[in-house]
Amino acid sequence: MRRFIDRILKNSSSSDKQLLLQLEHLVGFTPKHIEYYRLALMHRSRPDDVTDSNERLEFLGDAILGAIIAEYLFKKYPYQPEGYLTELRSRIVRRETMNNVALRMGLNKLVQYNQNDRGLSRSHIFGNALEALIGAVYLDQGFAKTRTFILKQIIRAYIDLDTMESTDTNxxxxxxxxxxxxxxxxxxxxxxxxxxxxxxxxxxxxxxxxxxxxxxxxxxxxxxxxxxxxxxxxxxxx
Amino acid sequence: MRRFIDRILKNSSSSDKQLLLQLEHLVGFTPKHIEYYRLALMHRSRPDDVTDSNERLEFLGDAILGAIIAEYLFKKYPYQPEGYLTELRSRIVRRETMNNVALRMGLNKLVQYNQNDRGLSRSHIFGNALEALIGAVYLDQGFAKTRTFILKQIIRAYIDLDTMESTDTNxxxxxxxxxxxxxxxxxxxxxxxxxxxxxxxxxxxxxxxxxxxxxxxxxxxxxxxxxxxxxxxxxxxx
Missing domain, CATH: 3.30.160.20 (Double Stranded RNA Binding Domain)
Structure with a gap:
């Protein structure tokens, strides 16, 4: 594995090398296609053309996240009705939760955005970037590894399901x-x-x-x- | 493959055998766990306990469908912005579309529901059963085969993307x-x-x-x- 990284690093620019090491730390594996991840970290306030931003990857990642959380809850709560699963999933994937997870992962240090715009860092752009990152992991590694990434690095690491279950949503x-x-x-x-x-x-x-x-x-x-x-x-x- | 089916059939009741053959025709492969499919075809108007109905599987299948359609559109339209993909996906997965697909597949002949209730056959229960069927396929066959099933048996067979793209939603x-x-x-x-x-x-x-x-x-x-x-x-x- 180390040799594989070394080989990638040898052929990459120094900013690629740095990003690759940061990503490896963040996602827990060695990315194959760094260009997906670079795109996932690009907020629309940066590139000239909005299709060069992470919004399309966010669309993909959001859908993959929704499916993996659905399966996780379906299996974890075999006797709960559909409404319960739907409500619990919406609490996990909602913007505030994902943004909070992204901040705790340190994703805010990697996202490229217009830092002169003070409002942005208080909005949900880091949670959106996390969804885009999930999209990048999916394209780079496929479904099974994305599931492992989400369950291990997001759910088990940052989501307190007991609290989610008991939160008042009256x-x-x-x-x-x-x-x-x-x-x-x-x-x-x-x-x-x-x-x-x-x-x-x-x-x-x-x-x-x-x-x-x-x-x-x-x-x-x-x-x-x-x-x-x-x-x-x-x-x-x- | 034939031998595998024969072995299942030998150990099944005659209603199991009939369902298995119908399902094989419908999904294009031989189901391994027929109990998932039986549940997928059970509308809540039939069983005494609602958790014995297809609603939980519908939750799962809906999420898997959303993810697979997202990936399909993401790759098919590499230059369309996120809003375009979101709108197109919502047209594909909406209740009316899925119910229509289910009817054309003949799924209505397999769904178990209270037939004395005339309103039910005019609602979207067949589209919901199709989503539950996707959930069953996923549990039975895994992600890759479910993707093939959705793209081949649903999208390519029944969805006219050109019409979907040009439909007026003003x-x-x-x-x-x-x-x-x-x-x-x-x-x-x-x-x-x-x-x-x-x-x-x-x-x-x-x-x-x-x-x-x-x-x-x-x-x-x-x-x-x-x-x-x-x-x-x-x-x-x-």
Whole structure:
């Protein structure tokens, strides 16, 4: 393995060599095609042409990450219903979580971006770069090695599943306390009930100061209310 | 191969044998673990316990499908930006498309569901079963064979990418014509402009009869308006 790295290093520029060593440390193996990784680390604030940025790789990596986490949860929780798996996955792959993981991995030191733009380092560009890195690992190493990388270097290293499972995501409560703080009148209204197959499907609307802000649908009013509250928070930017 | 099938058949009940032959025809290979496929074909209207239905497998299959389509589009369109790939993928994996593919494959003849419930056969349960089937193929055969199955038996066989690419998804126009039909007053309002990094980020709201229904965010007003219109159509169930 060492000899393989030496051979690559011999044929590379000194900045390639440095990046290769940093990547090796970060991902736990020796990259074969360093150009994928270089692209993964390129934020769109740097290159002239946006297709030379990491956004396409982020699209790919996000999808691969979603599939691998889905399989992981499917096997880890054999008796949990689909809704539980979906919610838990969305907590793991959400922007805040991935950005936090990226920062703890030190990926922010490798990402190329316009450093004069102070706002960027406070946004989620490092989490996005982590997804792009996953895309690069996939193209470079294939599915099985990408799975190992994600499970070992991301999930086991940085994700506390117990905390994720117990985190409160009572969107209704969150929205209610926001309404109270903002001095707004908030009502949940059931606006539709119909049959979908053998089950009843409810639609609940969030009404703030008399105006309908969002709706949510579910197989019971509680679930529909939660979805409506989450949609309202998104619509309102809460 | 034939001998392998014969050996399975010898140890199976006659309903197993029939299903195995039907599946072989459908997926293009011989399943190893028929129990995954049996579960994939079980709609929640049949078993007593919902965890014995195909919903968990649908969660898994949906994620695997998303990843494989992402890779396919990433490689097929090397010069298209991320937004283009995202939109095209969402058209391929959307419920209507998958349900249509499932019907053309004849999957509806294999899905177990409550046939007394007339509404079910008009909903998307066959598309959902197709996703569950992808989950079963993945557990049974692994990633590489699942990719071949999806690209050969789904994409190349049933998806017309040229049509998908040219389909009009002008949500703003769709919402405007809905408002006209329903005799409602519809206005698009720019409610926020701020800087994200080096770029301006716009938030546009859909206001119907004076009430804000949804918002959308984008790097220009046109894009934000499209997102807002799509969110509004979802919120209103249009």
């Amino acid at each position: 969107y209704k409560n969150q929205l209610l306390s926001w309404a109270q703080r903002s001095n707004k009148q908030l009502v949940f209204e059931t606006v539709d009930e119909r049959n979908e197959g053998t089950r009843k499907l409810f639609t609940v609307a969030v009404v703030i100061d008399g105006a309908q802000v969002a709706t949510g649908t579910g197989f019971n009013k509680k679930e529909a209310g939660q979805v409506a509250a989450r949609n309202a928070m998104e619509a309102l930017g809460v | 949500y703003k126009n769709q919402l405007l014509s809905w408002a006209q039909r329903s005799n409602k007053q519809l206005v698009f309002e720019t409610v926020d402009e701020r800087n994200e990094g080096t770029r301006k980020l716009f938030t546009v709201a859909v206001v119907i009869d004076g009430a804000q229904v949804a918002t959308g965010t984008g790097f220009n007003k046109k894009e934000a308006g499209q997102v807002a219109a799509r969110n509004a159509m979802e919120a209103l169930g249009v």
